[in-house]
Amino acid sequence: MNKLSTVDQAIAKIDDGMTLMIAGFLGCGTPETLIDAIVEKGTKDLTIICNDTAFPDKGIGKLIVNKQVKKVITSHIGTNPETGRQMNEGEIEVVLSPQGTIAEQVRAAGAGLGAVVTPTGVGTVVEEGKQTIEIKGRKYLIEEPLRADVAIINAHQADKKGNLVYNMSAVNFNPLMATAADTVIVEAEEIVEVGDLNPNFIHTPHIFIDMIVKGGQNG
Amino acid sequence: MDKHEIRRVIATRVAKEFKDGDLVNLGIGLPTLVANYVPGNIDVTFQSENGFIGMGPAPEEGQEIKNLTNAGGQPVTILDSAAFFDSSMSFTIIRGGHLDCTVLGALQVDAKGNLANWMIPGKKVPGMGGAMDLVTGAKKVIVAMEHTARGSVKILTECNLPLTAVGVVDIIVTEMGVMKVTDKGLVLTEYNPQFTIEDIQAVTEATLIIDENLKEMI
Numbered sequence: 543m544n545k546l547s548t549v550d551q552a553i554a555k556i557d558d559g560m561t562l563m564i565a566g567f568l569g570c571g572t573p574e575t576l577i578d579a580i581v582e583k584g585t586k587d588l589t590i591i592c593n594d595t596a597f598p599d600k601g602i603g604k605l606i607v608n609k610q611v612k613k614v615i616t617s618h619i620g621t622n623p624e625t626g627r628q629m630n631e632g633e634i635e636v637v638l639s640p641q642g643t644i645a646e647q648v649r650a651a652g653a654g655l656g657a658v659v660t661p662t663g664v665g666t667v668v669e670e671g672k673q674t675i676e677i678k679g680r681k682y683l684i685e686e687p688l689r690a691d692v693a694i695i696n697a698h699q700a701d702k703k704g705n706l707v708y709n710m711s712a713v714n715f716n717p718l719m720a721t722a723a724d725t726v727i728v729e730a731e732e733i734v735e736v737g738d739l740n741p742n743f744i745h746t747p748h749i750f751i752d753m754i755v756k757g758g759q760n761g
Numbered sequence: 762m763d764k765h766e767i768r769r770v771i772a773t774r775v776a777k778e779f780k781d782g783d784l785v786n787l788g789i790g791l792p793t794l795v796a797n798y799v800p801g802n803i804d805v806t807f808q809s810e811n812g813f814i815g816m817g818p819a820p821e822e823g824q825e826i827k828n829l830t831n832a833g834g835q836p837v838t839i840l841d842s843a844a845f846f847d848s849s850m851s852f853t854i855i856r857g858g859h860l861d862c863t864v865l866g867a868l869q870v871d872a873k874g875n876l877a878n879w880m881i882p883g884k885k886v887p888g889m890g891g892a893m894d895l896v897t898g899a900k901k902v903i904v905a906m907e908h909t910a911r912g913s914v915k916i917l918t919e920c921n922l923p924l925t926a927v928g929v930v931d932i933i934v935t936e937m938g939v940m941k942v943t944d945k946g947l948v949l950t951e952y953n954p955q956f957t958i959e960d961i962q963a964v965t966e967a968t969l970i971i972d973e974n975l976k977e978m979i
Contacts, residue, residue, distance in 0.1 A: 567811040567830075567832075568830065570834065594890070617890050618888035618889070619888050626886060638886070638888045639889075640891070640892075641810065641852065641894060642848075642852030642855060660856070661856075661898075662856060662893045662894045662898075662926075663893055664927065666893065666925065666927070667924075708845075709828045710828040710829045711812050711829050711845060713812050713848075714811055714812050714847060714851075717847045718848060718849055
């Protein structure tokens with residue numbers, strides 16, 4: 543099974559109206575080459591699941607600026623004024639959720655769990671409309687898993703079968719999102735032969751990866 | 762006091778809360794400065810919620826590493842003891858009670874330890890990022906902030922902005938003093954001798970209980 547793909551082959555998996563997970567933290571560890579290609583193609587009405595909407599000229603922020611996003615589920619939009627502007631104008635739906643909750647919602651989807659039960663957000667607006675449960679005298683929110691049609695992630699190294707190694711603080715949501723989408727596309731800074739990576743230090747096993755694209759240097 | 766002196770007083774005092782071996786998360790802005798004032802005789806490990814422990818100071822110009830940033834997206838360095846991990850592990854540390862202390866700013870904080878620091882409806886909605894998890898999970902929550910916002914009070918009887926969490930704050934450190942959140946309300950335990958107790962109460966909506974062992978914070 544050949545997973546090596548061109549950028550065009552990879553983004554052909556992403557249709558208008560799909561739900562897309564995009565990894566990264568303020569652009570660090572985000573697949574910039576894939577995002578640039580989606581911007582150029584103009585895929586629209588996307589629902590994006592991400593940690594933050596980065597900056598207007600970086601990462602996920604570019605999709606927002608180009609008005610390709612109808613809904614974003616995220617923990618922070620403060621570094622991209624355009625997200626706030628579109629939200630205030632009613633052009634985009636923004637669901638703000640705690641960062642640790644999003645991480646676990648993605649993990650839960652990938653791990654086949656039915657919900658995340660978390661104390662974070664109790665007594666705040668995050669609780670509104672959600673089920674709660676009391677366990678051993680403490681109240682928790684029940685948060686549903688988050689899945690996507692496609693996840694696009696960024697790795698430092700990929701072997702040709704899709705084993706991945708990440709670099710420094712560019713790990714963040716990448717290994718989580720690799721488990722929680724129907725199609726997972728990795729943009730790797732370096733693609734190596736099978737066997738070149740030490741099996742003891744693989745972050746994401748190849749079974750999660752569908753397509754491998756050679757990336758630039760991550761913005 | 763000028764802005765620089767205000768920040769120095771707050772950061773210096775917050776750093777005294779740390780114990781040898783503590784794992785600490787510092788918020789963006791003023792809390793970040795606290796790292797510069799940790800006493801030399803204790804070993805404190807800093808966590809960055811984007812996914813590592815062992816965070817060091819900002820790099821020299823030209824030494825920035827593309828894949829090494831703090832939770833504000835700024836370039837940082839790491840110590841030899843550093844370890845990187847994904848966001849699930851990061852929030853296992855944060856939410857799971859493995860963090861000894863979190864230091865963050867506030868828009869409002871109140872006498873019950875409620876904290877509001879993530880949005881002003883209709884004006885500013887940056888999002889909560891990791892703040893809700895940090896204050897829910899950390900063993901000690903320290904609010905480090907200027908006592909007022911351009912003259913308007915921030916330490917209230919009850920917060921009126923959307924909350925970050927309910928009843929989580931342990932200590933408030935400002936340039937005017939140190940307040941502990943207790944069942945009875947806010948107890949002023951230390952004060953900056955540049956101000957009188959009356960000065961401090963005048964810019965604090967919540968009624969301050971004066972600690973019987975009240976001392977100077979500097």
